[in-house]
Amino acid sequence: MKREIEYRKKDLRRQISEKISYAKDLGDLSENFEYQEAKEEQGFNEAKIAELESHTHDVVVVTSSTGGSEVTLGTTVVVDTDKGQKTYSIVGSSEANPIEGRISHESPTGQAFIGHKVGETVSVTLPSGVVDYVIVEIK
Numbered sequence: 001m002k003r004e005i006e007y008r009k010k011d012l013r014r015q016i017s018e019k020i021s022y023a024k025d026l027g028d029l030s031e032n033f034e035y036q037e038a039k040e041e042q043g044f045n046e047a048k049i050a051e052l053e054s055h056t057h058d059v060v061v062v063t064s065s066t067g068g069s070e071v072t073l074g075t076t077v078v079v080d081t082d083k084g085q086k087t088y089s090i091v092g093s094s095e096a097n098p099i100e101g102r103i104s105h106e107s108p109t110g111q112a113f114i115g116h117k118v119g120e121t122v123s124v125t126l127p128s129g130v131v132d133y134v135i136v137e138i139k
Contacts, residue, residue, distance in 0.1 A: 005052045008045055016042045055094065071113040071138055073105045078137040079113075079122075085136065090114070109133075 016038055023035035071077050076089045089102045090113060096104035103110045112124045113133070122133045 001052050001056050005049060005056070008049050008052075012045055013042075016045060069138070070115055070117045071135065073114070076139040077113055077135060078139070079133040080136055081131060081133055088113070 019038035020035065020042065023029075023032055023038050026032055026034060029035050071090060073090055073092070076087060078085060078087050087101055088109070090105050090110050091102045093104040093106050096102055096107065098107075105111065105114060108126065109124050112122045113135070116122050116135055118135050118138055120135050122135065124131050124133065
């Protein structure tokens with residue numbers, strides 16, 4: 001994130017500034033598509049910088065936990081369901097990618113797993129219905 005902020009502040013701002021300058025040289029700004037597009041790009045870039053800076057300001061680094069006795073943020077949990085065994089890593093919301101097995105600790109499933117131990121059954125109400133997970137292993 002810090003590299004992206006630096007890129008957006010130094011390189012991308014300069015590139016956008018050059019586009020705006022070029023577009024101004026074309027004349028009438030009220031009907032100048034290049035100018036309007038460059039200004040929109042500038043607004044998006046500044047909003048993205050603010051968002052990234054907010055994330056880096058509020059960041060809490062969580063190292064992976066291994067060998068714990070209960071599910072916490074940073075652990076990986078292996079569960080049995082009626083559809084077979086699945087493995088989930090419990091991560092922060094910005095790192096979540098359910099397709100890759102990384103679920104947010106703020107999601108219904110992530111919240112349900114937190115604090116549970118091997119052998120316990122966790123029931124989660126999802127849009128598709130109630131799913132029961134049996135915790136097999138905590139890595």
